[in-house]
Structures are given as C-alpha cells and as structure tokens.
Amino acid sequence: MNELVANLGVSYGDVLLELSYLLAAVFFVVGLKFQSHPLTARKGNLWAAAGMFLAMLTTLFLHKDADGNGIALTNGIIIVFSIAVAGVLGAVIARRVKMTAMPELVSFFNATGGGASALVALIEFSNPNNSSTLVTLLGLVIGSVAFSGSLIAYGKLDGKVGDIFAKWTTYLNLFLLGIVITIIVFILAGNISYDSQKLLVYGLLVISLIYGVMFVMPIGGADMPVVISLLNSFTGIAAAMGGFIYHNQAMILGGILVGAAGTILTILMCNAMNRSLFNVIIGAFGGGGAAATHEQGTIKEISLSDASILLSYSQKVVIIPGYGLAVAQAQHICHELDTLLEEKGVEVKYAIHPVAGRMPGHMNVLLAEADVPYEKLIEMDDINPSLPNTDVVVVIGANDVVNPAAHDDPSSPIYGMPIINAHEAKNIIVMKRGMGKGYAGIENFLFFNDKTRMLFGHAKESLQKLVNEIKTL
Amino acid sequence: MEQAFEFFYANKDAIFIIVLSVFLGIEVISNVPSVLHTPLMSGANAISGVIIIGGIILVGHADVSKVSVNLILGILAVLFGTLNVVGGFVVTDRMLEMFKKKK
Numbered sequence: 001m002n003e004l005v006a007n008l009g010v011s012y013g014d015v016l017l018e019l020s021y022l023l024a025a026v027f028f029v030v031g032l033k034f035q036s037h038p039l040t041a042r043k044g045n046l047w048a049a050a051g052m053f054l055a056m057l058t059t060l061f062l063h064k065d066a067d068g069n070g071i072a073l074t075n076g077i078i079i080v081f082s083i084a085v086a087g088v089l090g091a092v093i094a095r096r097v098k099m100t101a102m103p104e105l106v107s108f109f110n111a112t113g114g115g116a117s118a119l120v121a122l123i124e125f126s127n128p129n130n131s132s133t134l135v136t137l138l139g140l141v142i143g144s145v146a147f148s149g150s151l152i153a154y155g156k157l158d159g160k161v162g163d164i165f166a167k168w169t170t171y172l173n174l175f176l177l178g179i180v181i182t183i184i185v186f187i188l189a190g191n192i193s194y195d196s197q198k199l200l201v202y203g204l205l206v207i208s209l210i211y212g213v214m215f216v217m218p219i220g221g222a223d224m225p226v227v228i229s230l231l232n233s234f235t236g237i238a239a240a241m242g243g244f245i246y247h248n249q250a251m252i253l254g255g256i257l258v259g260a261a262g263t264i265l266t267i268l269m270c271n272a273m274n275r276s277l278f279n280v281i282i283g284a285f286g287g288g289g290a291a292a293t294h295e296q297g298t299i300k301e302i303s304l305s306d307a308s309i310l311l312s313y314s315q316k317v318v319i320i321p322g323y324g325l326a327v328a329q330a331q332h333i334c335h336e337l338d339t340l341l342e343e344k345g346v347e348v349k350y351a352i353h354p355v356a357g358r359m360p361g362h363m364n365v366l367l368a369e370a371d372v373p374y375e376k377l378i379e380m381d382d383i384n385p386s387l388p389n390t391d392v393v394v395v396i397g398a399n400d401v402v403n404p405a406a407h408d409d410p411s412s413p414i415y416g417m418p419i420i421n422a423h424e425a426k427n428i429i430v431m432k433r434g435m436g437k438g439y440a441g442i443e444n445f446l447f448f449n450d451k452t453r454m455l456f457g458h459a460k461e462s463l464q465k466l467v468n469e470i471k472t473l
Numbered sequence: 474m475e476q477a478f479e480f481f482y483a484n485k486d487a488i489f490i491i492v493l494s495v496f497l498g499i500e501v502i503s504n505v506p507s508v509l510h511t512p513l514m515s516g517a518n519a520i521s522g523v524i525i526i527g528g529i530i531l532v533g534h535a536d537v538s539k540v541s542v543n544l545i546l547g548i549l550a551v552l553f554g555t556l557n558v559v560g561g562f563v564v565t566d567r568m569l570e571m572f573k574k575k576k
Contacts, residue, residue, distance in 0.1 A: 028520055029497060035516045036505040042569040045516050049562040052523065056558075059529045071533035079532050079551060083525075086552040090560030094567065105564055106515045113522045113557035119550035120527040123543050132484070232518050235557075239524040240494075244487050246527055252490050253497075254523035260498025261517050265510060272507065354507040361511035368571035379507065 324397015
C-alpha cells in the first residue's frame with residue numbers, strides 16, 4: 001500500500017481527499033433521491049448536508065496547490081472565520097424568516113450561490129495554471145445571470161420590484177445575449193493582449209449582470225417560482241463549471257445534478273400550469289378575447305350567517321386554498337375553521353392544486369405550518385372524482401385554478417390547464433377581496449355559476465368573522 | 474472543429490461525468506409528488522453551493538501577506554458560498570420538519 005501510493009507520486013492525504021469527494025458525491029445523489037419521497041425527505045437533506053460538510057472539511061485540511069503546498073494556517077483561519085460568520089448569518093436568516101416568505105428566501109440563497117460561482121470564475125480567469133478559458137467564461141456568465149436574476153426575483157416576490165414589460169425588452173435581451181457571445185468568441189480567439197482580455201472579462205461580467213436583471217424583469221410575479229427554479233439550475237451549472245476548472249468531480253457532479261434536477265423541476269412546474277417554458281420567458285398571458293363568447297350571468301353574494309349555517313350543516317366540505325390565502329396569511333385561521341367544522345361532525349378536506357400558493361408545494365408547507373394534518377391535503381387528481389358528492393367547496397383566494405374555462409372554452413388562454421372541478425360541487429362559496437381577475441387576467445365563470453355565492457372581503461378577516469359566526473350557532 | 478476535438482479529449486473524464494450526471498439528475502427527480510417541489514428546489518439549491526469548495530481552494534492558496542483584490546473577492550466567494558450552503562440546508566430542514574410533525 002505504502003509503495004503503491006509512493007509509486008503514484010501522491011500522498012495518503014491526496015488519496016483521502018479524492019475519496020472524500022467520491023463519498024460527498026454519493027451523499028449528494030442519495031440525499032436528493034431521499035428528498036423525492038415525503039417520508040425520507042428530511043433525512044435526505046441531512047445526507048446532502050453531511051456530504052457538503054465532509055467535502056469542505058477535507059478540502060480545508062488536505063487540498064494542495066500545483067506545487068504541492070497545503071493550505072497555510074493563516075489562510076485556514078481566514079477561511080474558517082469567513083465560514084463561521086456567513087454560516088451563523090445564513091442559519092439565523094433561514095430560521096427567522098416567515099414561512100410565507102420562503103420562495104424569496106430560496107431566491108436569495110440562490111443569488112449568493114450564483115455570485116460565489118461568478119467570483120470564483122472571475123478570479124480563476126487570471127490564474128495562468130487554468131487552461132479551460134471557455135469553461136471559466138461560461139461559469140462567469142451563468143453565475144452572474146443567476147446572481148442578478150435571483151436578486152430581481154427576490155425583489156419581485158417581496159414586492160419591492162415591479163414588472164416591466166414591453167416589446168423592446170425581448171429585443172434588448174437578444175442583443176445583450178449577442179454581445180455576451182461575441183465577447184466570449186473574441187477572448188477565445190486569443191489575438192489580444194492580456195490586459196485587454198481582462199478588460200473584456202470585466203465587461204462580460206457587467207453585461208451578464210445586466211442580462212440577468214433584464215431576463216427576469218419582464219416576467220410576471222406569479223411566474224417567479226418557475227424562474228427561480230430555472231435560475232437554480234443555472235447556479236448548479238455555474239458551480240459545475242467551477243468543478244471543471246479545479247478538476248473536482250464532486251463539484252461537477254453536484255452542480256450538474258442540480259442543473260438537471262432544476263431543469264426537470266422547471267418543466268414540471270410549467271406543465272402544472274399548462275404553459276411552455278418559452279411562453280413563461282417570452283411573454284405574459286394575453287388577456288381578453290375569451291369573455292365575449294359567454295353570457296355574464298349574475299353575481300350572488302352570501303351573508304356570513306348563511307355561509308356559517310350552510311357549512312355547519314354540511315356533511316362534506318372541501319376547502320380550495322390559493323395564492324390569496326397565502327398573501328393574506330390566513331392559513332392559521334383557515335385551520336381553525338376546519339377544526340371547528342370537524343367538531344360539528346363535518347368532514348373537511350383541502351384540495352391542493354399543484355401550483356397553488358406561490359410555488360408548487362408551497363401551499364402544503366403553509367398549511368403544514370398551521371398544523372393541518374398531512375392526510376387532509378388531497379392533491380387535485382385525487383379529489384376531483386369526489387367533488388360532485390361534496391356539499392360545499394370553499395374557494396379561498398384561488399382563481400385560475402378553479403376556472404371552468406380551462407375545460408370548456410377553447411379560446412381561453414388557460415384552456416387545457418388542469419383545474420380543481422369546484423363547479424361540480426353542490427354549493428360553492430368563493431371568498432375574494434373583490435371582482436379582480438386572476439393572474440391570467442380572464443373572467444372566471446365559476447363566479448357566475450348558479451351554485452356560486454360570493455363572500456367578499458379580506459380572506460383573513462372574513463374567515464375570522466365566519467369562525468366567530470359558527471361559534472355562536 | 475479540431476479545437477473541439479482537442480477540448481473533448483483533454484476533458485473527457487469531466488465530460489463523461491457531466492453527461493451521466495444529467496441522466497442521474499433527471500432520473501432522481503422524476504416522479505416527485507408536487508408537494509415536495511418547493512423543499513426539493515430549496516434542497517437542490519443548497520447543493521449548488523458546492524462552489525464553496527472552489528472558494529476554499531482559492532482563499533487557501535492565496536497570498537495573504539498583502540491585501541489584494543483577488544483575496545477580497547475570494548473571501549467574498551467563501552462568504553456567499555457558505556450563505557448558500559448553510560442557509561439552504563437549514564431552510565430546507567425547516568420546511569421538511571413540518572411535514573413530519575403531525576403524523
């Protein structure tokens with residue numbers, strides 16, 4: 001063993017380091033696999049974290065540069081100190097943030113990852129030992145786009161950044177992309193001095209950052225989850241480019257794994273909304289048009305007391321929560337309503353559309369936070385067959401996901417999108433702030449249905465009043 | 474064309490890993506219930522913080538006898554990478570904790 005290692009011209013430390021990278025890569029794969037099943041998901045996350053910790057630790061102690069020098073003590077102290085500071089900060093932010101703000105937090109962390117990749121690529125560009133210029137430049141561009149794009153996505157979800165949409169943004173983006181490619185080709189051609197190369201690289205960084213901003217800017221707030229997922233896969237790819245530079249297989253595997261998984265997730269999310277990725281990126285929903293072919297019918301309101309009586313004397317009630325519930329932070333009071341009704345012998349279930357909330361699965365997280373039992377959350381395909389036997393459906397802050405136009409109006413922009421068949425229930429109560437349209441900007445004919453009655457008001461306040469009313473019955 | 478061949482040959486190991494990882498990533502993720510999309514995205518996001526290794530290597534072999542732009546950028550990369558890794562794993566754990574609680 002001793003001889004063999006000597007023959008290879010490597011030390012035990014080198015072997016150990018590579019072994020730890022292999023182990024880390026296995027941990028990433030197993031962790032991700034576990035994370036795709038509800039029962040093992042938490043364990044999977046810990047596996048991945050353990051793999052990451054292992055790789056960080058062995059790199060710190062065992063990594064050597066091209067001349068065979070390890071990491072010096074001073075450098076080690078700087079690294080450990082930086083990791084400690086950022087680690088505590090990250091953990092505190094992650095613990096403190098509200099569950100409803102989860103999507104923007106993921107976006108924020110994604111920005112930091114993209115930023116780190118861009119910085120690594122930027123520094124490595126001037127390293128003479130680095131032979132893969134193309135990969136370094138790609139890492140720089142993709143990392144920067146992920147960084148600035150994720151920050152804009154964060155701002156949009158947080159309500160700090162508005163939408164800009166105009167025809168020119170598409171052309172501007174194509175133009176920026178063209179410049180990025182031109183600069184990369186120019187640098188690769190290699191006919192220019194080192195100094196002007198460096199200047200070009202800084203230019204590339206700036207343009208990539210602008211591109212990231214302009215790429216996300218025109219995309220509507222409700223499409224942000226798809227965008228975050230896409231940017232997440234960008235960050236993965238950028239990290240893999242870093243792995244390429246360092247010939248580090250764990251980084252390559254981890255990065256590409258996230259890149260591929262993120263892309264698949266993005267496509268799954270798009271499918272759930274019956275939209276193509278192209279559609280999400282290039283343009284917002286075209287509104288109007290569809291409404292003309294239908295008769296409007298009349299809107300009927302329901303009083304609080306009628307609603308409470310209807311609910312209390314039903315046998316089966318299905319609650320359909322949507323984006324509005326998340327925004328109004330009404331998940332806790334919603335759970336109170338459901339416990340109250342259960343005490344009265346009413347069977348209450350929640351119908352969860354795949355894209356309800358602000359991200360796929362976000363609604364589940366929010367309701368779980370409010371202690372709604374997991375078994376009560378029924379996915380769309382499983383609840384739809386039982387809706388005709390349901391006495392009352394309560395639609396809270398959901399709109400497009402219950403719009404029957406998706407079934408019977410081929411001219412509607414959401415035609416073909418899978419929906420929860422709320423219109424098949426015996427009674428429909430819709431809780432809404434006003435007659436505003438949903439994200440798709442189209443009329444919802446469920447509201448004009450004969451069986452539908454509207455309860456206008458802020459979701460949280462209306463639910464509170466409803467709960468109080470039921471208590472007095 | 475010749476350049477592309479050269480590039481492929483010189484980096485064939487890395488390219489093998491990249492191509493196979495793509496299939497692995499797709500395979501591992503398909504059939505995920507939509508309930509888990511958000512935690513999964515967050516968990517995957519934490520893994521993409523693996524670039525922290527690059528940051529550690531950079532700062533680890535940097536010249537620390539004087540303050541240089543590269544040193545500062547390197548430290549920034551370590552800070553960013555750590556935020557991504559630690560924040561990502563903690564927030565994912567927090568989401569998944571809720572799924573477990575009420576069995």
